[in-house]
Amino acid sequence: MGNLLEHVGIEKERVHFSWISSAEATKFVDVVKKITEKVRALGPNKKLKKQYN
Amino acid sequence: MHTYTEKIQNLAKDVLKQGKAEMVIGFKQGTIPMAANPFVAKNENDADNLIWSSTCGLNLANYLPGIKKCEGKIGIIAKGCDSRNIVTHIVENKIDREKLYIIGLPCTGMVDKKQIALLFDDEITQFSEEGNTLIVKSETKEEKINKQEYLRSNCKTCTHRNPVIYDELVSDLVEEQIIEDQFADVKKIEAMSSEEKWDFFDKLTEDCIRCYACRNACPLCYCPTCFVDESGPQWVGKGQNTDDIKTFHYLRAYHCAGRCTDCGACEEACPMDIKVRNFTRKLNKDSLELFNWEAGLDISQRPPLDTYQPDDPDDFIM
Amino acid sequence: MKIIKIDKKEWEQGLDKSRKEYHLFGAVKDKDYYLIQALGDKVYPDMESSDTILSPKSVIFPQTEKMLTANLDEAQDNHHIMERVETDYSPRAVLGIKPYDAKAFKILQLNFDTEEFKDPYFCDAYAATTLVGLAVNNPGQFDFSTSVDTGPFDETDLDVLLIDTGNEYLAKVITDKGENFISKCGFDNQTDEKNALETISKLKKKAEKAIVSTVSHDKLNGKTILELYNAPFWDDIAFSCINCGTCTYVCPTCWCFDIQDETKDKSCIRFRNWDTCMSRLFTEHASGHNPREGKTQRVRQRFMHKLKYFPDKYDQGLMCVGCGRCVKHCPVNIDIREICEQMNS
Ligand code: SF4
Ligand code: SF4
Ligand code: SF4
Ligand code: SF4
Numbered sequence: 001m002g003n004l005l006e007h008v009g010i011e012k013e014r015v016h017f018s019w020i021s022s023a024e025a026t027k028f029v030d031v032v033k034k035i036t037e038k039v040r041a042l043g044p045n046k047k048l049k050k051q052y053n
Numbered sequence: 054m055h056t057y058t059e060k061i062q063n064l065a066k067d068v069l070k071q072g073k074a075e076m077v078i079g080f081k082q083g084t085i086p087m088a089a090n091p092f093v094a095k096n097e098n099d100a101d102n103l104i105w106s107s108t109c110g111l112n113l114a115n116y117l118p119g120i121k122k123c124e125g126k127i128g129i130i131a132k133g134c135d136s137r138n139i140v141t142h143i144v145e146n147k148i149d150r151e152k153l154y155i156i157g158l159p160c161t162g163m164v165d166k167k168q169i170a171l172l173f174d175d176e177i178t179q180f181s182e183e184g185n186t187l188i189v190k191s192e193t194k195e196e197k198i199n200k201q202e203y204l205r206s207n208c209k210t211c212t213h214r215n216p217v218i219y220d221e222l223v224s225d226l227v228e229e230q231i232i233e234d235q236f237a238d239v240k241k242i243e244a245m246s247s248e249e250k251w252d253f254f255d256k257l258t259e260d261c262i263r264c265y266a267c268r269n270a271c272p273l274c275y276c277p278t279c280f281v282d283e284s285g286p287q288w289v290g291k292g293q294n295t296d297d298i299k300t301f302h303y304l305r306a307y308h309c310a311g312r313c314t315d316c317g318a319c320e321e322a323c324p325m326d327i328k329v330r331n332f333t334r335k336l337n338k339d340s341l342e343l344f345n346w347e348a349g350l351d352i353s354q355r356p357p358l359d360t361y362q363p364d365d366p367d368d369f370i371m
Numbered sequence: 372m373k374i375i376k377i378d379k380k381e382w383e384q385g386l387d388k389s390r391k392e393y394h395l396f397g398a399v400k401d402k403d404y405y406l407i408q409a410l411g412d413k414v415y416p417d418m419e420s421s422d423t424i425l426s427p428k429s430v431i432f433p434q435t436e437k438m439l440t441a442n443l444d445e446a447q448d449n450h451h452i453m454e455r456v457e458t459d460y461s462p463r464a465v466l467g468i469k470p471y472d473a474k475a476f477k478i479l480q481l482n483f484d485t486e487e488f489k490d491p492y493f494c495d496a497y498a499a500t501t502l503v504g505l506a507v508n509n510p511g512q513f514d515f516s517t518s519v520d521t522g523p524f525d526e527t528d529l530d531v532l533l534i535d536t537g538n539e540y541l542a543k544v545i546t547d548k549g550e551n552f553i554s555k556c557g558f559d560n561q562t563d564e565k566n567a568l569e570t571i572s573k574l575k576k577k578a579e580k581a582i583v584s585t586v587s588h589d590k591l592n593g594k595t596i597l598e599l600y601n602a603p604f605w606d607d608i609a610f611s612c613i614n615c616g617t618c619t620y621v622c623p624t625c626w627c628f629d630i631q632d633e634t635k636d637k638s639c640i641r642f643r644n645w646d647t648c649m650s651r652l653f654t655e656h657a658s659g660h661n662p663r664e665g666k667t668q669r670v671r672q673r674f675m676h677k678l679k680y681f682p683d684k685y686d687q688g689l690m691c692v693g694c695g696r697c698v699k700h701c702p703v704n705i706d707i708r709e710i711c712e713q714m715n716s
Contacts, residue, residue, distance in 0.1 A: 002369055004307065004332070008250060008254045008303065008332075009252075009254060010251075050297065084698070084706040085704065091703055092610070111703065115613070171403055260406065262425070262620050264617045269613035269614055282651075291629070292435040292633075292642055322613070322615065323702075324621065
């Protein structure tokens with residue numbers, strides 16, 4: 001899934017996969033932190049954002 | 054006339070006469086040059102209309118799920134890729150092996166009609182072939198060209214020209230091609246930056262008219278209602294919006310992951326000459342690299358996306 | 372009638388002059404094929420082009436066309452009221468349109484512009500459009516226009532007809548719209564009418580003779596709808612069709628559309644898209660019932676509409692101008708000429 005998105009030009013760092021059990025609260029927090037850092041570094045996404053009007 | 058034509062006609066007649074199958078799906082001569090029309094022969098007379106040529110690029114496996122009224126077996130002419138899509142149909146329980154009488158056709162490649170048309174300023178009025186030589190005429194000129202140079206791009210890299218499943222063969226098996234680098238085209242895109250990739254696919258799909266010929270020509274696309282046609286919820290907008298158009302292409306490609314045989318029917322059918330295999334081929338490459346899988350080779354194997362192995366690659370999970 | 376001689380060397384200059392008043396449209400080759408496009412500055416139509424894949428109908432009937440907007444913000448006075456979107460209907464000219472493609476606009480008009488109903492989007496766009504046709508000197512093998520009441524030199528719906536005589540165009544100015552366009556281009560070299568008409572008539576005869584493709588439909592009128600509807604051949608014709616609708620999208624006379632609403636936050640837009648009778652959804656009811664459930668019914672609909680229902684209803688010939696696009700672009704080679712012959716026999 002990630003591979004094709006990357007292939008068509010969505011930056012790899014925007015799409016993340018993880019496997020977190022409902023009991024793993026700290027892992028969840030860690031993962032979300034890491035993701036936000038990475039995405040913030042990329043700046044706002046302009047791709048696949050549909051313009052309505 | 055292609056040397057296979059007479060053989061196909063004779064085989065089909067025999068099959069129909071002996072009741073080995075109730076009908077035979079094949080091609081008949083088109084009404085315009087370089088066209089072949091999918092056709093079903095129901096009796097021996099019909100069988101005289103069956104033909105073969107290097108323009109029979111559509112995938113006949115596409116017609117199998119549509120056949121509702123058939124008590125006996127369905128006969129079908131299958132080149133390498135068609136046979137792989139038949140295997141995929143069987144594996145996905147779309148059709149019973151027992152229901153089919155497969156006339157396998159060792160294939161020497163199909164031609165790229167659009168590329169041939171580009172050799173001429175005016176319309177092509179005649180097309181014929183003698184072995185490896187294609188003779189193409191228009192009002193103003195005649196070209197004799199080497200078929201191998203004008204193969205469709207999927208045929209150039211095909212390593213399964215021989216049918217993988219059959220009850221009978223039209224001719225002896227042909228030699229398979231050895232391809233150095235199967236996925237050079239995909240690697241070229243992989244080497245681009247995200248922006249370049251984005252622009253590449255923008256340009257690729259900009260003229261898409263959403264006719265869905267690519268989807269409808271594909272044997273894999275048999276869903277009763279396609280996600281693009283769904284209205285509640287509506288997954289994809291229906292206008293000529295570039296993001297909606299691309300979403301269609303991305304999602305269709307995902308639905309073909311691990312199933313696509315690279316038969317080229319989608320590109321063959323596209324009226325706008327859009328190379329939609331640029332989407333599916335990435336997934337074909339991944340299937341091969343990650344799961345050592347090529348679709349439709351064996352009816353006893355489950356596809357990678359419907360099985361779990363403890364050693365499935367998982368380094369994308371963080 | 373006025374006939375103007377245009378030196379081909381002056382053609383592009385003339386077009387540039389006209390741009391002050393007109394948006395120009397014409398055939399351009401971007402990739403390996405021709406499309407009708409709005410011409411940007413310094414872009415000129417390819418007058419030598421073969422048929423564009425899609426017909427020029429998109430100039431007045433675009434594949435996706437915005438119609439109405441509304442805002443759903445209850446704090447505003449005009450909330451939940453559909454308003455027509457603003458579209459630019461300043462003059463536009465289609466350059467080098469094939470005479471039979473122009474004739475197709477007349478057919479579209481029968482649907483969009485009637486005594487009782489006027490589709491404002493179509494009517495406004497049509498009124499804004501000047502059709503500058505180019506006579507087809509060398510018809511292709513798919514062209515069967517002369518069999519269906521039009522032809523390579525048909526003037527029916529043109530404002531100007533250009534005839535290519537080698538180094539020059541002879542411009543037959545047919546309507547006031549045409550007159551205005553030609554004068555805005557600054558083309559004013561009026562030529563002797565008699566001589567010019569003779570040249571044109573010679574070229575016309577030659578072109579009509581060069582048409583190789585024909586179709587007969589003389590007996591369709593005498594057959595009843597049910598006779599054709601229940602004919603035994605529809606299943607066989609439909610077998611290979613993949614219901615892609617390419618034939619209807621490329622066709623200059625196919626006029627069906629579907630209306631969609633899209634809403635984001637508080638703003639809503641209503642637009643229409645070309646639709647196709649080849650699609651199962653085209654006739655599917657909300658209940659799930661579908662009067663044209665099978666492929667055969669859908670394929671039959673397309674040909675019955677073009678070759679029987681339309682002629683019966685309007686008495687204006689077939690709903691086909693013989694451009695041959697559907698024949699050429701159908702991925703499985705379903706050929707309207709062959710089907711018409713079958714229905715006619
Ligand atoms: S066949 Fe071509 S034009 Fe039609 S939907 Fe597919 S890519 Fe788009
Ligand atoms: S996606 Fe294209 S190449 Fe792949 S199986 Fe379908 S039609 Fe064939
Ligand atoms: S273009 Fe051909 S295959 Fe597609 S819907 Fe029309 S007749 Fe059927
Ligand atoms: S039906 Fe076919 S030949 Fe006739 S006008 Fe339409 S596209 Fe052209």
